[in-house]
Amino acid sequence: MKAIxxxxxxxxxxxxxxxxxxxxxxxxxxxxxxxxxxxAREADLTPGEWIRGIGFLTAVGQKCTEFRxxxxxxxxxxxxxxxxxxxxxxxxxxxxxATKSSLLGPFYRKDSPVMEAGATIVTKPTNxxxxxxxxxxxxxxxxxxxxxxxxxxxxxxxxxxxxxxxDPSEMDLRGRFxxxxxxxxxxxTICPVGYKIPMDGPVGDMIRAQGRHGWRPSHIHFLISAxxxxxxxxxxxxxxxxxIDSDTVFGASDSLVVRVSRNDAASPIPGLPSIGYxxxxxxxxxxxxxxxxxxxxxxxxxASQ
Ligand code: BEZ
Ligand code: FE
Numbered sequence: 001m002k003a004i005x006x007x008x009x010x011x012x013x014x015x016x017x018x019x020x021x022x023x024x025x026x027x028x029x030x031x032x033x034x035x036x037x038x039x040a041r042e043a044d045l046t047p048g049e050w051i052r053g054i055g056f057l058t059a060v061g062q063k064c065t066e067f068r069x070x071x072x073x074x075x076x077x078x079x080x081x082x083x084x085x086x087x088x089x090x091x092x093x094x095x096x097x098a099t100k101s102s103l104l105g106p107f108y109r110k111d112s113p114v115m116e117a118g119a120t121i122v123t124k125p126t127n128x129x130x131x132x133x134x135x136x137x138x139x140x141x142x143x144x145x146x147x148x149x150x151x152x153x154x155x156x157x158x159x160x161x162x163x164x165x166x167d168p169s170e171m172d173l174r175g176r177f178x179x180x181x182x183x184x185x186x187x188x189t190i191c192p193v194g195y196k197i198p199m200d201g202p203v204g205d206m207i208r209a210q211g212r213h214g215w216r217p218s219h220i221h222f223l224i225s226a227x228x229x230x231x232x233x234x235x236x237x238x239x240x241x242x243x244i245d246s247d248t249v250f251g252a253s254d255s256l257v258v259r260v261s262r263n264d265a266a267s268p269i270p271g272l273p274s275i276g277y278x279x280x281x282x283x284x285x286x287x288x289x290x291x292x293x294x295x296x297x298x299x300x301x302x303a304s305q
Contacts, residue, residue, distance in 0.1 A: 010037045059202040067163075069106060073203045076103060076249035085233075091285070095230075097140035098282035102235040103251040105221060106198070107161040109168075112151050115175040118268070120188035121152060123172045128157035128190025131260060132269040133236075135277040136183040137224055144183025145281060148226035151176045152187065154219070159195025179226075186268045191260055194218045194241055197248050207248065217241035217252050222279065229281035236277055 004012055013033050020026035039045075063070035075081045085101045115121070122128070137148040153174035155161045162172040179185045196214040199207065207214045218241045224232040237244055237252045239259045244252050258275045261267070267274035 006041070010034060013037075056202055056206070063201040063203075067168075068198070068201075070201050070203055072106065073197060073201070074206075076105075076251075077197065077203055077207060079250045082250040094140040095282050097280060098230070099224075099232050099234055099279045100253055100255050101233050102219075102221075102253070102256055103249055104223070104233050105235075105249075105251075107153060107155075107163050108221065108223065109153075109163070109171075109174070112153065112174045112176045113171065115177055115187070117177060117180065117184075118186055118188065119175065119177075121154075121173050121175040122188070122190055124156075126157055126190055128192075129260075130272055131189055131191045132186060132267050132272045132274040133189060133220065133277070134184070134186035134266075134268050134274060135279065137179045137185060137226065137279050137281065138183050139229070140280050140282055142280070144179070144181070145226045145229065146179060146181045146183060148179040148183070148185075148224055148229075148281070149176055150179060150185045150279075151223040151225075152189070153221045154189065154192045155195055157190055157193055159193050184268075188269065188272070189220070191238065191273065192218045192220055194243055212248060213243070213246065214248050215243040215246075216249060217244040217247055219252070220275075224279050224281060226281060228284060230284045232279055232281055234279070236275065238275075 002008055002012065010033065014030050017026060017029055017033070020029065040050075043049075060070045060074055072081065075084075081103055085103070089095055089098070089101055120130075122130075133152070137145045137150065139145060151174075153161070156165075156173060162170065162174065166172070173189065175187065177185050177187055194215050194217050197207075197216060198204065199214050204214065218238040219235040221235045222232070224234070235251060235256060236258045237256050239257050244257065258277055260273050260275055262273055264274045264276060266276060
């Protein structure tokens with residue numbers, strides 16, 4: 001029998017995994033074990049520290065409900081979701097030319113009301129600055145995509161999403177539009193403000209322990225889809241927000257930053273401040289899986305079965 005010690009333990013575990021029938025599962029678990037062991041060695045981890053880590057992960061799991069996914073928040077705040085999304089953005093055809101992805105976040109819901117072009121997604125009294133958001137949905141060559149679904153959702157002028165402040169039977173500041181024959185979409189909304197990620201759980205404790213601020217820069221979420229194209233899960237970030245370079249979940253990036261214009265002759269609603277942005281979709285690759293790390297409870301339930 002081989003002696004198990006700090007030098008032999010990694011190979012011993014990998015040997016036991018060698019019979020894993022699924023080749024991808026075998027590859028992922030081998031790499032995971034190697035890096036996990038390397039982490040313990042490099043940090044010279046003590047048993048007490050590991051027990052604290054296990055306590056933290058236990059608390060993260062216990063905070064999860066059908067409506068709250070604390071593990072995704074952990075993945076987001078450690079930059080892991082943004083990394084996995086970036087790796088996904090690199091796979092497939094013509095992705096350099098496609099709109100960059102951003103995080104889905106915990107406040108997406110599938111059942112947004114379908115709205116006519118130019119409708120407002122604001123359904124409650126608000127002091128927010130009314131704004132037009134408009135542009136085109138095109139392929140990566142700039143050719144229009146007609147009848148693309150443009151789902152949009154955002155927080156109010158205080159930084160709260162409907163799901164945080166009202167019964168889920170009610171909705172506000174979300175809608176689903178469709179592009180016209182020239183690929184154009186436009187809608188009315190209010191200019192969002194930044195907000196803190198949910199800070200009332202173990203991930204919030206971690207953020208405070210790390211001396212981080214917990215803010216996300218102001219943004220509007222989009223999920224754009226059309227048959228034959230890769231779904232774009234993204235967000236537009238409002239230029240000038242003080243947290244744009246220190247987003248707690250690493251979702252903001254240069255190509256997604258937009259300016260609110262006062263006198264934009266191209267805006268379809270003259271007189272309103274406007275944000276113009278064209279979304280470019282890449283063709284879907286054969287056998288491609290979902291491109292989002294996000295909160296869709298039914299997908300998560302399936303993944304854990
Ligand atoms: C959001 O954009 O809503 C969000 C994304 C990731 C974590 C928390 C919030
Ligand atoms: Fe958000």
